[in-house]
Each structure stands twice: as structure tokens, then as C-alpha cells.
Amino acid sequence: xxxxxxxxxxxxxxxxxxxxxxxxxxxxxxxxxxxxxxxxxxxxxxxxxxxxxxxxxxxxxxxxxxxxxxxxxxxxxxxxxxxxxxxxxxxxxxxxxxxxxxxxxxxxxxxxxxxxxxxxxxxxxxxxxxxxxxxxxxxxxxxx
Amino acid sequence: xxxxxxxxxxxxxxxxxxxxxxxxxxxxxxxxxxxxxxxxxxxxxxxxxxxxxxxxxxxxxxxxxxxxxxxxxxxxxxxxxxxxxxxxxxxxxxxxxxxxxxxxxxxxxxxxxxxxxxxxxxxxxxxxxxxxxxxxxxxxxxxx
Numbered sequence: 001x002x003x004x005x006x007x008x009x010x011x012x013x014x015x016x017x018x019x020x021x022x023x024x025x026x027x028x029x030x031x032x033x034x035x036x037x038x039x040x041x042x043x044x045x046x047x048x049x050x051x052x053x054x055x056x057x058x059x060x061x062x063x064x065x066x067x068x069x070x071x072x073x074x075x076x077x078x079x080x081x082x083x084x085x086x087x088x089x090x091x092x093x094x095x096x097x098x099x100x101x102x103x104x105x106x107x108x109x110x111x112x113x114x115x116x117x118x119x120x121x122x123x124x125x126x127x128x129x130x131x132x133x134x135x136x137x138x139x140x141x142x143x144x
Numbered sequence: 145x146x147x148x149x150x151x152x153x154x155x156x157x158x159x160x161x162x163x164x165x166x167x168x169x170x171x172x173x174x175x176x177x178x179x180x181x182x183x184x185x186x187x188x189x190x191x192x193x194x195x196x197x198x199x200x201x202x203x204x205x206x207x208x209x210x211x212x213x214x215x216x217x218x219x220x221x222x223x224x225x226x227x228x229x230x231x232x233x234x235x236x237x238x239x240x241x242x243x244x245x246x247x248x249x250x251x252x253x254x255x256x257x258x259x260x261x262x263x264x265x266x267x268x269x270x271x272x273x274x275x276x277x278x279x280x281x282x283x284x285x286x287x288x
Contacts, residue, residue, distance in 0.1 A: 019178050028172045033207040034163050037219050049220075050280065058223045059207040063177040066203055075181050076193075079202045081229040086222075136194065 004074030006110050006135040011102050015071035018097040019064060021056050021090055029060045055089040061096055062086075062127055065116050068100035069133050073112050077133040080111065084129035088120070095121045100131075110135050148218030150254050150279040155246050159215035162241040163208055165200050165234055173204045199233040205240055206230075206271055209260050212244035213277050217256050221277040224255065228273035232264070239265045244275075254279050 030036050038045040039055060046054040062084045069079060090096060097119050104113040111134055118127035174180050182189040183199055190198040206228045213223060234240060241263050248257040255278055262271035 017178060025176045029176055029207070032169045032173055032176075032204060033210055034161060035207075035210040035214065037210070037214050039219065057207070057210055059203065059210055059226065060176060062226070063173070063179075063201070063203040063207070066177055066179040066181070066201055070179065070181050075183065079230055081227070082203065082206070083225070083227045085225040 004135075006105075006112075006137075009073060009102060009105065009112055009135070011105060013072055013102045014099060015068040016097060016099045017064060017067045017071075018095060020093065020095045021061065023092045025060060026054070026056055026092065029057055033057065033059065051089050051091075053091060055091055056094075058084070058086040058127070061090045061118060062129065064096055064098045064118065065100060065129065065131060068098055068116065069114060069131055072100060072102055072114060073133045073135055076138075077112070077135050080132040080134050082129060082131045084127050086127055088124050088126045090120065090126050094126075096126065103130075110137070148279075150249075150256075150281075153217060153246060153249065153256055153279070155249060157216055157246045158243060159212040160241060160243045161208060161211045161215075162239060164237065164239045165205065167236045169204060170198070170200055170236065173201055177201065177203065195233050195235075197235060199235055200238075202228070202230040202271070205234045205262060206273065208240055208242045208262065209244060209273065209275060212242050212260065213258060213275055216244060216246055216258060217277045217279055220282075221256070221279050224276040224278050226273060226275045228271050230271055232268050232270040234264065234270050238270075240270065247274075254281070 100116040103115045114131045116129045244258050244260040247259045258275045260273045
């Protein structure tokens with residue numbers, strides 16, 4: 001358990017995470033989210049679309065951010081809000097790197113604001129976003 | 145394929161989707177997102193936390209919105225942006241209902257603004273959010 005204290009978090013701290021987005025990810029995500037849009041699951045259809053092939057759900061790719069939030073703010077941090085803008089499609093086999101950076105601390109609310117950019121293996125930004133996490137005080141040494 | 149036309153979308157249109165969030169969802173999501181925070185995967189740990197048990201990743205629950213966006217704007221709609229605020233934890237076995245509503249059409253940009261509320265089986269709002277989708281013009285009758 002990463003017990004990073006609120007006091008130890010600094011503006012400018014960064015965390016990165018890279019992962020290849022696979023076909024298995026997409027089908028598992030369909031089952032989780034209930035979204036079987038053919039652009040994600042039907043290659044015969046998607047091949048004739050503007051994307052010329054299946055693309056990952058935007059929210060799937062966006063979800064790669066959460067690991068960096070835990071790294072920056074500790075595993076006990078609570079995800080309060082998230083904004084994402086989807087800028088480019090992500091295809092099966094693309095390797096996505098999320099780089100997150102602490103931009104602000106709101107001390108009296110124990111909040112941390114984090115800006116993130118998701119890029120693919122070619123350096124193209126695919127998502128940009130902003131998240132907010134809360135770092136609770138520890139209770140009895142066991143609090144997450 | 146739902147070829148809903150931009151012209152057919154109306155402010156006030158609504159779509160709902162309900163799904164029980166399972167333990168299998170959470171572990172599959174861990175593999176997709178790379179986030180194995182113990183609050184999601186370690187019952188022995190999470191049982192002593194403020195939540196008194198494992199909770200689902202916020203972004204997992206948020207992802208249930210995408211199906212409603214396709215229902216409202218057609219399967220060819222492109223998810224442009226999404227904002228979510230996480231208000232209450234979601235536990236294994238909770239049944240979440242997302243209700244999404246078209247709040248605005250930005251005609252010259254072919255955009256549709258959608259407000260969504262995620263509630264659990266007790267009627268408690270767990271997430272509130274706002275999404276933006278783009279409805280491209282059809283091309284040659286095959287465009288998604």
C-alpha cells in the first residue's frame with residue numbers, strides 16, 4: 001500500500017503509464033460497459049467507416065489514467081472528477097502512454113488537480129484531460 | 145446499424161441503461177486499465193477502509209454511459225468529450241442505471257450535448273456527467 005501523504009505531493013510531480021490496447025481489451029470492455037457499437041466490434045462494418053477499421057472505446061483509453069492518479073496521490077486517493085477530450089482514434093495494437101502531472105493543490109480541501117495527456121506510439125495526442133483527486137486523512141493508521 | 149440522422153435528434157430525448165456491476169467486471173477492468181489499486185482488488189485491505197469493502201473503479205462505472213450516447217445520437221456518433229463527477233461509491237453487486245438526456249444541439253457543428261445521471265438500486269446518484277458527441281454526415285450511404 002502506497003501511503004503517500006498529502007503533504008508529500010508537489011505541483012509538477014509526474015507519472016506515466018504505457019499499455020498496448022488489444023482486441024481482448026475491447027471485447028472485455030464491451031461486456032463491462034454494455035456497448036457493442038459496431039465501430040468497436042464489427043471489422044466488416046468498421047472497415048468501411050471513416051476510421052477504416054475498428055477503434056477502441058474512448059472511455060476504455062481514458063481509463064488508463066487511473067493508475068497514474070494512484071501513483072501521484074497515493075492508493076488511498078479518491079477520484080472526485082475527470083474530464084476528457086477525445087482527439088484521435090485508438091486502434092487495436094496502438095500503444096498508449098498517459099502522462100499525468102500535478103498542476104495544483106487545494107490545501108484546505110486536500111484536493112489535487114492533475115492534467116493528463118494520452119499519446120500513441122507516434123506521439124499523436126489521442127486524449128487530453130483533467131482530473132481531481134481527494135487525499136483523505138489517515139484514520140488509526142489503517143485508512144486508505 | 146442505427147443510422148439515426150442528426151435532424152431526428154431532439155432536445156429532451158432520453159435513453160437509459162441498467163447493469164449490475166460484478167466482481168468479474170472489476171477484475172477484467174483491472175487488466176484493461178492496469179489499475180490494481182487495493183481498494184478494488186484486495187477485500188482484506190478494503191474491508192478496513194472507509195468504504196468497508198471493495199468498490200468499483202469510478203471510470204468503470206462512468207463507462208456505462210457510452211451505450212446511451214449511441215442510443216441517443218446513433219451508432220455513428222463520435223464521442224468528443226466527457227465530464228464525470230464521482231459522488232458515491234459503487235460496490236460489487238450494485239445495479240447502476242444511467243439516464244442520459246439531450247440538453248442542447250449545436251447545429252452548425254453537428255454536436256449534441258448530453259447530461260447523464262448514474263444511480264444505484266437505492267436511487268442514490270453515484271455519478272453525474274456531461275458528454276458531447278458529433279454526428280458526422282453520411283458519406284455514400286456507408287458512413288458510420
